[in-house]
Amino acid sequence: MIESPELFCDEVEKFSKMKLLVKSDLQTLVSTAFNSLQEELFFSIAFSAKYVRGLIRVLQQTETNPEIKNLEQLKKDLSENMEQITSNLKILLATEAENVKDSFEEKYLFLTTEAFANFQNLLNDLEWVKIYQNHLKRIK
16 A cells, blocks of 8 residues: 555655654654565554544543543553554564664653654544545555
8 A cells, every 4th residue: 555655655745735743753653664564564553543532632621521430441541552553563663673672662652751742643643544544445
């Protein structure tokens, strides 16, 4: 599905109306998936990211929407899916050089406030990948 990692990221960025927040790191993930023949894993990560972003939006509405009753299940789903994304990112990046893996871990996977904010930005961009992928399926 990905013919050129650079072109793919440019297309996602154009589709999102320039809303990608960490395009260079997204491009690293796309290139890694392309070069290591792990595109299916990459798109699985994007799917999970879109799901997690949806869960976060629902959780943010719990204070203003009393109809949301299954709060504990939502939190459990969020936690499980974030762990799955983290694990899959590590698998995807396993073939990369140590400095790339270390950089990604420090920037996105450490248990710090800054890393969590960065992780949210990465999830945002991965969600755009999934939205773009869905768009391509609809227009075929």
